Amino acid sequence: MSESVRSVSVDVPAKVNLLLRVGPRRPDGFHGLVTVFHAVGLVDRVTASDSDELSLSLHGPESRGLPAGPGNIAWRAAELLAAAHHRRPAVELSIEKRIPVAAGLAGGSADAAGALLACASLWELEGAELHSIATGLGSDVPFALRGGTALGTGRGEVLADVEVGASLHWVIAASSRQLSTPAVYAEFDRLHPQAATPDRSSATSVLDALRSGDLDRIARGLGNDLQEPALALAPELAATLRAGTEAGALAALVSGSGPTCVFLASGPEHAQTISDVVAASGTCRLAIPVQGGAPGAAAQTPHASR
Ligand code: C5P
Numbered sequence: 001m002s003e004s005v006r007s008v009s010v011d012v013p014a015k016v017n018l019l020l021r022v023g024p025r026r027p028d029g030f031h032g033l034v035t036v037f038h039a040v041g042l043v044d045r046v047t048a049s050d051s052d053e054l055s056l057s058l059h060g061p062e063s064r065g066l067p068a069g070p071g072n073i074a075w076r077a078a079e080l081l082a083a084a085h086h087r088r089p090a091v092e093l094s095i096e097k098r099i100p101v102a103a104g105l106a107g108g109s110a111d112a113a114g115a116l117l118a119c120a121s122l123w124e125l126e127g128a129e130l131h132s133i134a135t136g137l138g139s140d141v142p143f144a145l146r147g148g149t150a151l152g153t154g155r156g157e158v159l160a161d162v163e164v165g166a167s168l169h170w171v172i173a174a175s176s177r178q179l180s181t182p183a184v185y186a187e188f189d190r191l192h193p194q195a196a197t198p199d200r201s202s203a204t205s206v207l208d209a210l211r212s213g214d215l216d217r218i219a220r221g222l223g224n225d226l227q228e229p230a231l232a233l234a235p236e237l238a239a240t241l242r243a244g245t246e247a248g249a250l251a252a253l254v255s256g257s258g259p260t261c262v263f264l265a266s267g268p269e270h271a272q273t274i275s276d277v278v279a280a281s282g283t284c285r286l287a288i289p290v291q292g293g294a295p296g297a298a299a300q301t302p303h304a305s306r
Helices: 073-084 107-122 130-137 141-146 181-191 200-212 215-221 227-233 237-246 268-280
Strands: 007-025 031-050 055-059 091-096 149-153 158-161 169-174 251-254 261-265 286-291 303-305
Touching: 007 107, 007 141, 007 169, 007 181, 007 200, 007 215, 031 107, 031 141, 031 169, 031 200, 073 091, 073 107, 073 130, 091 107, 107 130, 107 141, 130 141, 141 149, 141 158, 149 200, 169 237, 169 268, 181 227, 200 215, 215 251, 215 261, 227 237, 227 251, 237 251, 237 261, 237 268, 261 268, 268 286
Parallel strands: 055 091
Antiparallel strands: 007 031, 007 303, 031 091, 031 149, 031 286, 149 158, 169 261, 169 286, 251 261
């Protein structure tokens, strides 16, 4: 008689940056940031199942071309967690990918966070130090664990709570191209050789707006220092941004290092309308309405099955 396999699944959200202020490159190669992370309801599902050895399979609409071995950040997450707990990374990982890759949505970070949490749960690791392992994997991985809306400083790994007085609705417009995050930061350096280190006070206006829940104030407070370099590398994004603005979005901006564009809507129906109009404009690969403030990996009860 064969024993059934134990497995744990975790949904992990994509993020957009409501504010992204970038400073000069630091000696460690990263840039100091003041950012407001915002998780949205577009998720990858990471499943960890008992196995004799580490393996990874990728499924779903956005999985094409991704490495299914040590080159995948989820694989490294399982290895690092196992090493930190002096055990073999004996787990079968399976990822259902819906978050576009190299898109400024932290999809790889989501998969790493999902793998950390699913493995920690499968291996019943009490008090696992997920945050420090997450930081070692990537600047956005700690936020993918946490979700919601958070102020990020340092290189994005130092997180603090942000109060949001309204439920926010967005449209995500995915591009048919990818942008490399290091390439966009390098273009930022080229365009701004004298960039000043951003101060937390640069987030005051958007944080106040978010607390108030006033959508027009929120729209005015959004900003992204990586938008200019992303547009320099992918000038066609200007047409996507314009399509969203013409469709009636309260605000239009590039998400993180791009090339995904995001549009603020006044509610779920408005988001659906903007999404339909932007999709029909032919200026993007895919437009999806999503709600903001989605829970992070660690905020969920993993789904277990035997
Ligand atoms: O931390 P993560 O692996 O996601 O970063 C990918 C790349 O993006 C880094 O190697 C670096 O080139 C750039 N980056 C940066 N400053 C940050 C975050 C990322 O320069 N705060």
